[in-house]
Amino acid sequence: MTSTNSIRGFRVGSYASHENDAGQPLAxxxxxxxxxxxxHVTEPSFSIDADPEEIPEEWTCTSCGLPAGRDASAPPAPPKNVPFKTHLDYLMERRSTDECEExxxxxxxxxxxxxGTAR
Ligand SMILES: [Zn+2]
Known part of the structure; x- marks a missing residue:
C-alpha cells in the first residue's frame, strides 16, 4: 500500500475537475x-477574469432588497426614506393634523x- 498517499492526492486534486464534469465551470x-x-447573505459569482476593481462594494440583497455589503460585521444601513407611502402619509405631508381634524x-x-335629512 505504498500508493495510498498518491491516491489521496489524486482524489483531492481531481475534485475541481469532477465539478466541471457536472456542468458547473467552478474554476x-x-x-x-x-x-x-x-x-441575509447574497452570494453572486464573478468571472475570475473580472477586474477586482469591478467587484462592487455593495450588492442588492436578493432576499429583501436592502443594500448588502462585503463586511459581515458592518452591513450597510437600510435607506431611511421608505419608498412606499400610504395615501395618509401624502395627506399628512400636505396638511397639518389640525387641518385634518377640521x-x-x-x-x-x-x-x-x-x-338627519334622510330620516
Ligand atoms: Zn436581506
Whole structure:
C-alpha cells in the first residue's frame, strides 16, 4: 500500500475537475458574499477574469432588497426614506393634523346632516 498517499492526492486534486464534469465551470468563477442589515447573505459569482476593481462594494440583497455589503460585521444601513407611502402619509405631508381634524369634523358633520335629512 505504498500508493495510498498518491491516491489521496489524486482524489483531492481531481475534485475541481469532477465539478466541471457536472456542468458547473467552478474554476472559471468565484463567488463573493454580501451581507445585508437583515442578516441575509447574497452570494453572486464573478468571472475570475473580472477586474477586482469591478467587484462592487455593495450588492442588492436578493432576499429583501436592502443594500448588502462585503463586511459581515458592518452591513450597510437600510435607506431611511421608505419608498412606499400610504395615501395618509401624502395627506399628512400636505396638511397639518389640525387641518385634518377640521376636515374630519366637517365630513362627520356633513354625514350627520345627510343622515338627519334622510330620516
Ligand atoms: Zn436581506
Amino acid at each position: 472559471q468563477r468565484f463567488s463573493v458574499q454580501y451581507f445585508c442589515a437583515s442578516g 376636515l374630519l369634523a366637517e365630513a362627520l358633520e356633513g354625514l350627520r346632516k345627510r343622515r
